Amino acid sequence: MSLVDPALATTVLERALSRGGDFAELYAEARHGFSISLDDGRVERPQDGRERGACVRVVQGESSYYGHVDGHGEEDLLRVAGSVAQAVRGEARGPAALGAATPAGGHAIETRPEEVEAARKADLLRACDERARSAGQEITQVRVGYAESRREVEVFNSEGRAAADDRTRVRLGVQVVARRDGRVETGSDTRGGHAGWELVEADPEAVAGKAAQRALTLLDAVDAPTGRLPVVVGNGFGGVLLHEAVGHGLEADAVQKRASVYAGHLGDQLAEPFVTAYDDGSRANDWGSDGIDDEGTPTRRTTVIEDGRLVSYLYDVVRARKDQVESTGNGRRESFRHLPVPRMTNTFFAPGDATPEALIGEIERGLYAVSFGGGQVEPATGDFVFGVSEGYLIEGGKVTAPVRGATLVGNGLEALRAVDGIADDLEIASGYCGKAGQTVPAGVGQPHVRIRELTVGGTAS
Amino acid sequence: MTLEDVARHGVEAAVAAGATDAEAWAEEAVSRRVRVYDGEVESLSDAGGRGVGVRAFVDGRSGYAYGTDLSEDGVRGVAAAARAAAEVADPDEYGGLPDEFGAAAVEGLASPELAGWSTERKVELTLAVERAARERPGVTQVENAVYSDAEGSVALANSRGFAGGYDATQAWAYASAFAGEGTDLMTGLGVGLGRDPGELDPEAIGAEAADRALALVGARQPESRRCPVVLDAFVAASFIGFIGSMLSADAVQRGRSLFADREGDEIADAALALADDATLADGPSSAPFDGEGSPSRRTPLIEGGRLLTFLFDARTARQAGRATTANATRGSYRAPPSVGTNNLVLEPGERDLEGLFADAGDGLYVTDVAGLHSGVNPVSGTFSVGASGRLLESGAPAGPVRELTIASDLVSMLKAVRAVGSEARWVPFGGSVKAPPILIGEMSVSGS
Numbered sequence: 001m002s003l004v005d006p007a008l009a010t011t012v013l014e015r016a017l018s019r020g021g022d023f024a025e026l027y028a029e030a031r032h033g034f035s036i037s038l039d040d041g042r043v044e045r046p047q048d049g050r051e052r053g054a055c056v057r058v059v060q061g062e063s064s065y066y067g068h069v070d071g072h073g074e075e076d077l078l079r080v081a082g083s084v085a086q087a088v089r090g091e092a093r094g095p096a097a098l099g100a101a102t103p104a105g106g107h108a109i110e111t112r113p114e115e116v117e118a119a120r121k122a123d124l125l126r127a128c129d130e131r132a133r134s135a136g137q138e139i140t141q142v143r144v145g146y147a148e149s150r151r152e153v154e155v156f157n158s159e160g161r162a163a164a165d166d167r168t169r170v171r172l173g174v175q176v177v178a179r180r181d182g183r184v185e186t187g188s189d190t191r192g193g194h195a196g197w198e199l200v201e202a203d204p205e206a207v208a209g210k211a212a213q214r215a216l217t218l219l220d221a222v223d224a225p226t227g228r229l230p231v232v233v234g235n236g237f238g239g240v241l242l243h244e245a246v247g248h249g250l251e252a253d254a255v256q257k258r259a260s261v262y263a264g265h266l267g268d269q270l271a272e273p274f275v276t277a278y279d280d281g282s283r284a285n286d287w288g289s290d291g292i293d294d295e296g297t298p299t300r301r302t303t304v305i306e307d308g309r310l311v312s313y314l315y316d317v318v319r320a321r322k323d324q325v326e327s328t329g330n331g332r333r334e335s336f337r338h339l340p341v342p343r344m345t346n347t348f349f350a351p352g353d354a355t356p357e358a359l360i361g362e363i364e365r366g367l368y369a370v371s372f373g374g375g376q377v378e379p380a381t382g383d384f385v386f387g388v389s390e391g392y393l394i395e396g397g398k399v400t401a402p403v404r405g406a407t408l409v410g411n412g413l414e415a416l417r418a419v420d421g422i423a424d425d426l427e428i429a430s431g432y433c434g435k436a437g438q439t440v441p442a443g444v445g446q447p448h449v450r451i452r453e454l455t456v457g458g459t460a461s
Numbered sequence: 462m463t464l465e466d467v468a469r470h471g472v473e474a475a476v477a478a479g480a481t482d483a484e485a486w487a488e489e490a491v492s493r494r495v496r497v498y499d500g501e502v503e504s505l506s507d508a509g510g511r512g513v514g515v516r517a518f519v520d521g522r523s524g525y526a527y528g529t530d531l532s533e534d535g536v537r538g539v540a541a542a543a544r545a546a547a548e549v550a551d552p553d554e555y556g557g558l559p560d561e562f563g564a565a566a567v568e569g570l571a572s573p574e575l576a577g578w579s580t581e582r583k584v585e586l587t588l589a590v591e592r593a594a595r596e597r598p599g600v601t602q603v604e605n606a607v608y609s610d611a612e613g614s615v616a617l618a619n620s621r622g623f624a625g626g627y628d629a630t631q632a633w634a635y636a637s638a639f640a641g642e643g644t645d646l647m648t649g650l651g652v653g654l655g656r657d658p659g660e661l662d663p664e665a666i667g668a669e670a671a672d673r674a675l676a677l678v679g680a681r682q683p684e685s686r687r688c689p690v691v692l693d694a695f696v697a698a699s700f701i702g703f704i705g706s707m708l709s710a711d712a713v714q715r716g717r718s719l720f721a722d723r724e725g726d727e728i729a730d731a732a733l734a735l736a737d738d739a740t741l742a743d744g745p746s747s748a749p750f751d752g753e754g755s756p757s758r759r760t761p762l763i764e765g766g767r768l769l770t771f772l773f774d775a776r777t778a779r780q781a782g783r784a785t786t787a788n789a790t791r792g793s794y795r796a797p798p799s800v801g802t803n804n805l806v807l808e809p810g811e812r813d814l815e816g817l818f819a820d821a822g823d824g825l826y827v828t829d830v831a832g833l834h835s836g837v838n839p840v841s842g843t844f845s846v847g848a849s850g851r852l853l854e855s856g857a858p859a860g861p862v863r864e865l866t867i868a869s870d871l872v873s874m875l876k877a878v879r880a881v882g883s884e885a886r887w888v889p890f891g892g893s894v895k896a897p898p899i900l901i902g903e904m905s906v907s908g909s
Contacts, residue, residue: 046550048527048545050539051529065506069508122550259604337508380648382644407847455908455909457865457907
């Protein structure tokens, strides 16, 4: 069941190259999504969406020309190809011959989510609501969201690539508010993957329980300390620190524009020899995984930091061409309405051999940052800021009181250099990453990681 | 089918499928985007899009569906999916279409000038933005110079007989410039917006990006202190946008706003006046009606420091026993309407920026904040966000600073406003906000 016939794709690429260009591509997509939420005890906002569209792109030298259109009709595709070609100045070229686009596979789906009755999805939300509320009388509000999506993708390019992918994702998220006296705290947790209904069907209440526990814990929180402190970052979602403070700076578009603090550091020792990090879009059923990227390049594991040395950036086709290397399968886009740019897939520190307890045990006074509410980084300088949504004091080698309002402020290069311990408990969490106006699913993860010293901005004086 | 036909057909099809009430929002847009780098076009796009979203009500339950297929069958499929989705929702006694509809007269939403601009001229304008930034001595790089425009049409229809539509145009440009080298590289953003490219000043946009980066060169981490803080218009707008989202009646009714139960209270210094206004000719989010057909208006939110009202759509108004303020907003046809801000306008005061510096004396001038949305607890309002800017010494800008956090809580901050600046501007990120710089009497600044 193909979206665009290879013969039509060939005609579209011919039209796109009719006024020249080094490279042309047709990206076609059919999307179907369903989402539903529960708030205040009520199941609401069931939503069903279907979109079909395509994007035509021509690259000439360092310039990309593109256009997109809703639908896959022959007339529409040829019109957009013609319109894109208008911007190009050069001699007409012919594309290489195209075969049929065969789906990449690699991520098994046991139960197709769209085949599960909507009523069961509503029941899943109710079960989570009930579990969160049963965690304590102090739980005053629960919000649960479930979303599923299927994206069928086909990519044809003038170099003869014909590739397809069929991507199914599900995600469950729970947010909880707890109140005691005048104090109000929130906690959340999510579970998501490139997977079917089976991922959320197995003990969904665990997600609710964890969110509730986080909110309840924070009710006892003390003000966060301020100053330069050793920090142990939690596994799983703690990896957002690596994603933001290092990963974005390794994306080749930022590097080539010298808009990254990591530009010019390839081969340099940036961290202790026990630090290794990967971007891996091929990990089975992980949230940031796909069969191919959005340019048809198969996803793969790319070692970015090996034994402390920076060994690779993350490439899409256009940036790889410029550096005369192969694409690393990181050309991703939000939809057919966007141009692909180098993006992380699942980015994580490789596990070490320490235990989390050992990392914490050596700290006299510090911060244990389990989870972040979000973060921001300036890739050009590597400066970052993270809000700690769940954090604890470390006192005398032990995790003690929960803290509220802590912020981590620092610089990626400095933080990387300051990593002085990695545990053995790798975990990948599901997040969304925004860049250049596009949001894509991204897996973040790591084992417990210790940073010798970071600036903690707190509320305590 | 015209866009209005699509909307009407969506409503009829939903009713035919068993909906007791229905509403359809159809839109189409063409847009152009130019990105230049190093004096060359990096990317250029020409795009068209259209779609329809249908909201179906069935005995107090509501469901939503959308699609890009605007053929008769396609729209019927969307309507049927909305009707089916409604089945699984729980009934909502306050749900349903608004009780009254209409369109306000809002002038100037679409500029006929836009159509007269060739792609070549738009590329020239973008190059001029980049050049203006690059030519400033000390600028080491212009990472991005981007021009974008859109020409869109919207049609809304519902089963109570409302049908309306409007056209709007937008043009905007921005640049991000770097100054300094290595880990001392500083970035600055310049931005401008209007209804057509003729309203953009490329030199001013490029120069703003350059000046913001240059002002930070050599920035160091300051010592921790408590001091007066001047927030520039960008930063003030970010905070105001966040506060606006907390004034949504939906956030209030769901217990997710620190302003719940504060209606009528003094929540800010008397100098502060804030309104939501969807009728301004130059407001990026202006429109004749909101996302469910309520006529647009100006709603004063804070006056003399007092919180006058929350922002309502039909549903939240019904629950509160009030009238809608026409704040049912839509990002696109891909989502049902939800309560949000239109254009937030912070009334300017009398002091120019130098005057605010003079009033601050020894303090901090903040020109950028990072992590606002993750750094603020929406329920308690406490926040701690990363910031950069300049120290103020005896009322004048002194050394640049970075890697610091400013912390307070939103209500304390609003009450500590000492003066509102006179120079207001539209800031298109974090919602659509028009704000001047503001002076906060005291905040906690943490550095080394």
